[in-house]
């Protein structure tokens with residue numbers, strides 16, 4: 754079974770809970786992250802871009818090559834810790850080859866709602882199997 758992660762960008766609030774859940778689960782050093790949150794805005798963390806009143810601000814969780822693509826454990830219902838800890842339901846995980854998986858069903862749902870699905874370019878050197886869903890881009 755292959756595994757993929759779907760990020761609903763329109764639900765992401767940039768809270769970093771996914772990243773912290775991963776760090777805590779793996780007891781990682783303070784300065785090490787397998788997943789970080791990129792602010793799409795004015796350049797700094799949580800800084801809006803544009804000029805008032807035409808401001809924009811959103812976040813892209815970025816799964817680095819250090820991400821294990823893990824499946825969590827029984828305490829999370831066998832979903833990855835990042836997915837389990839996201840408070841907004843922005844992350845979905847599952848087998849992209851299985852039409853009945855959570856990943857496939859959510860992807861279809863978002864496509865039906867007019868979301869655009871995309872992946873990071875290769876030069877970003879991110880983990881394979883990560884898809885972004887965005888509406889209004």
Ligand code: SF4
Nearest residue numbers: 775820821823834835
């Ligand atoms: S899939 Fe696993 S290793 Fe990767 S960010 Fe999520 S919890 Fe961390």
Ligand code: SF4
Nearest residue numbers: 765766768769771839
């Ligand atoms: S994916 Fe979820 S947990 Fe991660 S920053 Fe976005 S809203 Fe927070």
